[in-house]
Amino acid sequence: MSSSDVARPAKPDTVFDRDAEWDALAAFACDSRGAGLGVVSGRLRQGKTYLLKALTTALGGFYFGAQSAAQSESLRRLGEELAQYTGTSPPSHWRGWEDAIDALLALGDRRSVPIVVDEFPDLVRQSPPLPAAIHSAFRRLRDTDRGNRARLLLSGSVLPVMHRLFSAASPLHGLTDLELTLRPLDYRQAARLWNIEDPGLALLVHAVVGGTPAYWGYAGEQVPSGPDDFDAWVGRTVLNSRTPLFLEAHHLLQEETNHWDRALCHSALAAVASGCSTQGEIAERLGAPLTDAAHCLALLRENGLLHGEPDAFRPNLTRLRITEPLLAFEHAAVWPYRSALEQQGAAEVWRRARSVFDSAVASPHFAQICRDWVMDFADPAVFGAQPATAAHGSLPDPAHRAGPDVHAEVVIRGQADARPGPLLSVGMARRDQVMDLHHLEHLRHLLDVLSARGEDVTHTHPACYSGVGFTSALHAAEANGHVVLVDIDRLYQGR
Known part of the structure; x- marks a missing residue:
């Protein structure tokens, strides 16, 4: 049971749903029993940053968004943003991450305060000793027993790296008081986000964009006016080169697979989207050695883009499915027509792709729902x-x-x-x-x-x-x- 010296804030109206996640974060951030470490993970576009910024705003906490940069630049940025937060001069004496972490945790010397380091894997990539520095800083706090109540939250989207950073082999293992994963909204929540009351239409939209909150904004908050408007909506959003959704599937794979063989990953996803569900079927479709296919599929699974589960009647047979509907939509219904989109209008391309969408995307998606x-x-x-x-x-x-x-x-x-x-x-x-x-x-x-x-x-x-x-x-x-x-x-x- 946690105790608190800070009133837990109500979830802001601007945060859609996420009630359980907000309650868990607020309880962690307001806990006054001592310094604590929390980890927040989840695939890209699920709203981690939005939620964590809302938390620090509500509680007067500190937020730092990491970037892919050299250690010296990251430390300089952190020092400048921390100085702006505290109203002091930027530090000139930091020798490395040990000093920076001590300075961050010192914010909790007087009260429980959330301290967020977002996209933590970007920092570790350039500074591998950082997890050990955080472990040492927490050990020093506990050894000195100075009553510090810092509530450090480390967040990241690169799921394999996040898993590794908090695994049994990591210095951070066993330190965490909160482990929270933000998943896509379920299909009922997604219908409410998109404000779609017709369940048949909600299903079709979910088969395209799933429950990723960011995609509502990426579509310009455009919603089909009814079932008869669905085809036109696809043309003016996902197949519209002027919207972020147009290349989102490409960007998602590019960011999640971290420079591995993206051509093979695209082909593997296309194979799964076409109905291949076992490792052997996919390797045969790719014309690739089983070892190469297995490596690619393992990478996609580690990043949460593929999910494998045993066949209900044959437990030794693992069936794979694409977890992100936009990727399934792209690789089944759009991938074969990408070049045509440059010469023809979206309406003509979609007219040719619609039957594939119905059979290869919407119907399997209905079964999953x-x-x-x-x-x-x-x-x-x-x-x-x-x-x-x-x-x-x-x-x-x-x-x-x-x-x-x-x-x-x-x-x-x-x-x-x-x-x-x-x-x-x-x-x-x-x-x-x-x-x-x-x-x-x-x-x-x-x-x-x-x-x-x-x-x-x-x-x-x-x-x-x-x-x-x-x-x-x-x-x-x-x-x-x-x-x-x-x-x-x-x-x-x-x-």
């Missing part, structure tokens, strides 16, 4: 227990040995220890189809296949997820307890 709904919003009673995982599942069909696998886009398992949990539900997700009894029959066939393989399906609920609804026959099956139906209104508003 269905899985997110299960984990974040669904009442556990819907499936008989608290879900532990919701994932894609596939199996070879013994009835058609040479045919394609049978799939379920939303496979829900319950809690278990080190093995797959009980099978609570198998479901199909169809964004643009009115679902009927034949979809239910497909699920029943899949349950038969699973049962033959030894899976206990006694209490497994078939489920149909649709973006456009269900036939009366399927509604009758629901009334008889034979299937769970989840429409798009329920995804956005119900449990």
Whole structure:
């Protein structure tokens, strides 16, 4: 339980959502029990800087935004900004980061005060001993017991570096009192940010820009006026060379992958966006050695641009998906037409790309939102227990040995220890189809296949997820307890 000598500030109206994150930061910043170290991480454009600046403004704290610069320049900038903050002359005697960190922490000698160093990895890149200097400074504070209440917050967007800086091998390991990760807004929060009430339209917009807060501003705060305006909105925002969104996917990959083989990274993302989901499939699509593909995919995963999860029916098979919708949109629907955008209008290019967007972007995105709904919003009673995982599942069909696998886009398992949990539900997700009894029959066939393989399906609920609804026959099956139906209104508003 923390104690505070400073009243916790209310979250400013200018900060959208982020209630839990604000509460955690405010509690840390106002804690008066002594000097503390916090770490804030998250991918680019998620609002870390905005949130941290709001915190220091609300509490009269100090904010320093690091840049890629030589150590001497960074120290000079920090000294000048600290002098401006304290109303004193810039220091002329700093010998290095040891003195600078001591000066920063001295701000907490009289009160609890948040001290933010943003984009911390940029400083460490030029000054590798910096984490050790921070460790030594905190040790000196604790050894002298002078009642210092500095609340130092280190923030960064380069996720692999942030993980390394606070890993077991780092001098900073074990020092932190707060570890906060800012993630993209979920799909319901994103609909509120964009002020979109129509769930079908909200889904399409989310399939393009996801839940990254900055993209609302990058789009000039333009919102489709309705479903019929979606295509025109794409043309005047993401495909408009005069908006920051036009090249954002390129910049995002450039900044996140830190000068690695970007051509291979682009091609790997294009392979995933086209439907390749395993390491072997991607390597084959790239025509690259498996080791090169594996290195590239590992880099993308470390930076949070790809996510891997076990297949729901074959745990040894890892399936990859793109985590940032804008990257999936770019590499599936726009990448093949980039050169055409220079000669043709956005409307013509989008007319050609729209069918690809529907099949390769919007439909898989709908399935992911269905899985997110299960984990974040669904009442556990819907499936008989608290879900532990919701994932894609596939199996070879013994009835058609040479045919394609049978799939379920939303496979829900319950809690278990080190093995797959009980099978609570198998479901199909169809964004643009009115679902009927034949979809239910497909699920029943899949349950038969699973049962033959030894899976206990006694209490497994078939489920149909649709973006456009269900036939009366399927509604009758629901009334008889034979299937769970989840429409798009329920995804956005119900449990």
